[in-house]
Amino acid sequence: MSGDKFISIEGITRRFPAPGGGTTTVFEDLWLSMQRGDFTCIIGHSGCGKTTVLNILAGLDAPSEGTVIVDNQAIEGPSLDRAVIFQSHALLPWRSVMGNVAYAVASKWRSWGRADVERQSQRFIDLVGLSGAEHKRPAELSGGMKQRVGIARALSIEPKIMLMDEPFSALDALTRGTLQDEVRRICLETGQTVFMITHDVDEAIYLADRVVLMTNGPDAVFAEIVENPLPKERKRADFHKHSLYYGVRNHIIDFLVSRSRGFAGEIEAGGFDRRRVPVVRPGAPEPVIAADRPARTPSWPGLSRQSTPLPDEPRRGSPAPTGHGGRRKMREG
Amino acid sequence: MTRSLAVRALFVSLVIFAVFIAIWHVATMGGGFDVPIDPEYAKLVGTKSGMPGPLDVWWKIWEHLKNPFYDRGSNDKGIGIQLAYSIARVTTGYFLAVLVAIPIGFLIGMSPIMSRALDPFIQVLKPISPLAWMPLALYTIKDSHLSSIFVIFICSLWPMLINTAFGVASVRREWLNVARTLEVGVFRRAFTIILPAAAPTILTGMRISIGIAWLVIVAAEMLVGGTGIGYFVWNEWNNLSITNVITAILVIGIVGMILDQLLARATRLVTFPE
Numbered sequence: 001m002s003g004d005k006f007i008s009i010e011g012i013t014r015r016f017p018a019p020g021g022g023t024t025t026v027f028e029d030l031w032l033s034m035q036r037g038d039f040t041c042i043i044g045h046s047g048c049g050k051t052t053v054l055n056i057l058a059g060l061d062a063p064s065e066g067t068v069i070v071d072n073q074a075i076e077g078p079s080l081d082r083a084v085i086f087q088s089h090a091l092l093p094w095r096s097v098m099g100n101v102a103y104a105v106a107s108k109w110r111s112w113g114r115a116d117v118e119r120q121s122q123r124f125i126d127l128v129g130l131s132g133a134e135h136k137r138p139a140e141l142s143g144g145m146k147q148r149v150g151i152a153r154a155l156s157i158e159p160k161i162m163l164m165d166e167p168f169s170a171l172d173a174l175t176r177g178t179l180q181d182e183v184r185r186i187c188l189e190t191g192q193t194v195f196m197i198t199h200d201v202d203e204a205i206y207l208a209d210r211v212v213l214m215t216n217g218p219d220a221v222f223a224e225i226v227e228n229p230l231p232k233e234r235k236r237a238d239f240h241k242h243s244l245y246y247g248v249r250n251h252i253i254d255f256l257v258s259r260s261r262g263f264a265g266e267i268e269a270g271g272f273d274r275r276r277v278p279v280v281r282p283g284a285p286e287p288v289i290a291a292d293r294p295a296r297t298p299s300w301p302g303l304s305r306q307s308t309p310l311p312d313e314p315r316r317g318s319p320a321p322t323g324h325g326g327r328r329k330m331r332e333g
Numbered sequence: 334m335t336r337s338l339a340v341r342a343l344f345v346s347l348v349i350f351a352v353f354i355a356i357w358h359v360a361t362m363g364g365g366f367d368v369p370i371d372p373e374y375a376k377l378v379g380t381k382s383g384m385p386g387p388l389d390v391w392w393k394i395w396e397h398l399k400n401p402f403y404d405r406g407s408n409d410k411g412i413g414i415q416l417a418y419s420i421a422r423v424t425t426g427y428f429l430a431v432l433v434a435i436p437i438g439f440l441i442g443m444s445p446i447m448s449r450a451l452d453p454f455i456q457v458l459k460p461i462s463p464l465a466w467m468p469l470a471l472y473t474i475k476d477s478h479l480s481s482i483f484v485i486f487i488c489s490l491w492p493m494l495i496n497t498a499f500g501v502a503s504v505r506r507e508w509l510n511v512a513r514t515l516e517v518g519v520f521r522r523a524f525t526i527i528l529p530a531a532a533p534t535i536l537t538g539m540r541i542s543i544g545i546a547w548l549v550i551v552a553a554e555m556l557v558g559g560t561g562i563g564y565f566v567w568n569e570w571n572n573l574s575i576t577n578v579i580t581a582i583l584v585i586g587i588v589g590m591i592l593d594q595l596l597a598r599a600t601r602l603v604t605f606p607e
Contacts, residue, residue, distance in 0.1 A: 060510055078513045090507035094529045094605040103525070107515035139606035157515070 005069075006036040006193060007057070007161065011275075012066035014052050026052050027220040029066070031275045032212065039187060039194045041204040043252065044214030045260060050197045051165055053214075057195060058084045058163050071160060080108050083154035085164040089146045091138040091153075098134040101125055101153050108157040124156040125149075128182060144175035151183065155190075162187075164196040168203065180206060181236055188232075201252050205230065206239055211248075212277075213255045215263040221274060223263050226251060227281040244283065251282040354387045361386035385576040393576040394583070408568060410560070412584060418560040420588070422478070422553075423546045426485025430542065434490050435535065438497025439523065442531070448498065455494065463488035463549050467556055477557035481550065488549045489542040496538025500531030532603035540596035547589045562588075 009032040015023040026049040034040050042050050055061035057068060059078035068075045070082065083104075091100050101121040106112065109120075125134055128148040138146055147167060154162055167183075168176040184207055187194055198204050204211045211226040229244040239245060259266070266272060361384045385393075401413025441448045463484045470480035504527050512522045554563025562585055569577035 058514060060513060078516060080514075080516050082514070084510070084514045086507055086510070088507055090505075090511050092508060092511070092526070092529070093607050094603075104515055107517055137606065 005033040006038070006071060007034040007195070008069040009033070009053075009057075010067050010069060012053075012056060012063035012068060014049065014056070014061070015064045025219055026217050029274050030222055032222055032225075032277060034193065034195065034210075036193055037191045039192075039196070039207055039209045040212060041196050041198050041208035041210075042212040042214055043198055043201065043204050043256070044220065045216050045256065046199075048214050048217040048220040048260075050214060054084075054163050054165050054195065054197055057161070058082055060084075080157055081160040083157055083159035083162050085147075085150050085154045085162065085167045087166045087169060089138075089143075089150040089170075091146055091149055093138050096135050096137055097125060097130060097141070097149050098122075100138070100149055101156050104153045105156050121152075121156055124152040127155065127186065128152045142175075143171050144179060147171060147179060148182075151179075151186075155186065155192075160193060162192055162194045162196075164194065166197050166199065169199060176203075177236060183207065201249055201256070202240070204252065205245065205248055206234065206236065211252060213252065213260070215260045219264075221263065221267070222277045223255065223260070223266075225277050225279045227279055229281050229283070247282040251280070357387050360384070385579065389576050390579050390583075393580050397580060407559070410565075412562070412565065412581065415560060415562045415565040416584065416588060419550050419554060419562040422482050422561065423485055423543075423550050423592075426482040427489045427543060427546050429482075429486045430489035430493060431539065433486075434493035434538075434542075435497050438494045438535070439501050439527070441494070441498035442501025443523070443527070448502070455491070459491045459495075464552055464556065467553065471557070477559055481553040481557055481561070484553045485546045485550060489546045492541040492545065493535070493538040496541070497531065497535045500534030500538075501527055503534075504530040529603070529605070533600060533605075536596065536600040536603055540593065540600060543592050543596055544589065547585075547592055551585060 009030055011029050011031060013028045013030075014026045016026065018024045030053070042053065044050055052061060056063050057070075057075070059075050059082065092103065095103060098118065098121055101124060102117050105117045105120045109116070112120075122134070125131060128151050130145065130148050130152065133141065133145065138149070141149070147170075150167070168179055171179065180203060186192070187207075194207075196207065205228060209228055209232075211228065212222050213224045213226060215221050215223050226248065229248060230239055230242050234242070272278075397412045401411045401416075403409075403411040404414060437451075441451055466484055466487055467480060470483045471477065474480050474483060508526050508530055509522070512526045517525070550561065551563035551566065554561035555567045556563075558564050558567070562581060566578055566581045566585075569575075569581065
């Protein structure tokens with residue numbers, strides 16, 4: 001049963017004591033499982049309890065009911081297997097970049113000598129592109145660089161899972177883009193399992209394999225799991241031009257704008273099973289031409305010929321340019 | 334005129350100083366609005382005025398600086414020796430207080446139960462004037478020297494204790510969460526996260542404490558007598574040597590400033606930019 005469930009959230013509920021006595025239920029009876037190597041994003045409005053879910057996964061908070069199983073073991077408090085990247089980067093300001101990463105490394109491998117700790121730290125400082133800034137204090141770094149240190153610190157302990165709480169929300173758009181690229185590259189290279197909170201729909205589509213949609217709190221639920229239909233080898237430059245991109249994006253935005261508020265109605269309508277959160281795979285927004293059409297037919301009327309002939313297939317009926325043919329002859333001879 | 338702020342401020346300071354000295358000099362020249370002097374007293378001390386002028390004080394300071402460490406019996410010791418006694422008492426009492434206040438402050442800051450449990454004691458003990466402990470100390474310790482150290486200890490304790498507890502309790506949640514996710518043990522957490530994070534607040538408490546300790550030592554030594562700069566002041570008052578009293582006042586101020594600046598330096602060392 002647990003073969004493909006690396007992380008399994010099983011019926012967790014979190015209640016807080018309310019100011020006027022009684023309790024407030026942030027969420028109740030949540031179920032979700034994730035596979036090893038999955039990049040899962042969770043998206044929902046502020047205050048719906050996303051951070052509480054992440055804190056429970058991190059072991060920083062405990063559910064009032066239910067349990068979370070990671071790698072066949074119930075979570076009982078924080079663990080070095082689960083690294084957290086905090087929204088506010090949470091660097092120790094009195095330590096240098098190296099000191100911050102080395103603190104994590106030395107916490108994981110307590111018997112290591114100074115040289116080993118520094119070698120491991122250096123590897124991850126280099127990985128996030130901070131070589132040369134090792135001796136700077138956090139106060140001397142820009143926001144993006146601080147978050148890079150946070151990422152290096154989380155990766156350096158080689159965790160089973162990375163938990164990210166809106167890691168890029170405090171950054172400017174340009175830095176955010178660069179860091180998303182880096183995180184994606186590193187996660188693909190290392191096969192890291194990631195659970196990330198975000199507010200940014202494009203960020204979720206670019207990074208995640210699966211996007212979990214959460215309804216508004218209190219009494220929030222996981223409404224849907226959106227499987228990302230975009231190919232795994234997507235590039236920042238063109239992923240938004242993919243034919244399925246708008247389908248996913250519109251689906252998520254529809255949810256955030258209207259459905260997240262009235263989801264209780266959908267639950268009452270019946271058929272919603274908290275234990276089996278529906279998985280959807282949004283298609284293209286409109287009917288599309290099948291992808292296996294002949295390779296060189298014009299894409300639309302007017303585009304009757306390609307601007308440059310393909311080198312291995314010279315245009316029929318036209319003589320090959322002399323220079324081109326000449327070279328070819330020489331090569332043959 | 335683009336002189337730096339420091340130079341201009343120094344200039345104003347020097348002007349204020351010169352004006353003050355000039356007024357003091359004129360006021361003590363005799364006549365004017367000086368207190369009428371008893372001729373008997375004038376015969377005894379041999380001045381025109383009861384109040385010494387700046388020049389008298391200057392020569393007195395010069396005399397003390399030339400030979401600060403002489404010892405001609407219990408009532409006639411050099412000002413350097415008296416200062417050394419006071420500084421030794423202050424540092425002993427102060428460091429004993431550091432040893433007690435910082436661990437207890439950590440305990441209060443880290444444990445909400447201890448914080449609540451010890452709060453009433455601290456609230457009651459803190460406003461007690463340290464000198465009120467003196468009779469109790471003299472009665473139980475039976476030694477005036479140790480009693481004044483105890484008084485310094487008790488007066489230095491509270492600011493350090495309260496600041497340490499406050500600094501420890503207000504360490505940023507996220508730094509503690511970093512330690513928790515890294516499975517850092519209680520002692521390592523105390524030394525590698527809480528201590529550096531709370532150090533600026535703790536040092537501020539220590540700076541307040543050294544200031545109070547230096548205020549209290551003068552009063553304590555006046556009370557118990559024997560040695561120390563406080564005793565020196567009272568002894569010179571009994572000798573009716575206002576010149577010596579003024580000299581001592583100046584010296585107390587300068588030593589207090591040096592102690593304060595030492596702690597300010599230390600605070601700067603542990604302060605981290607955010």
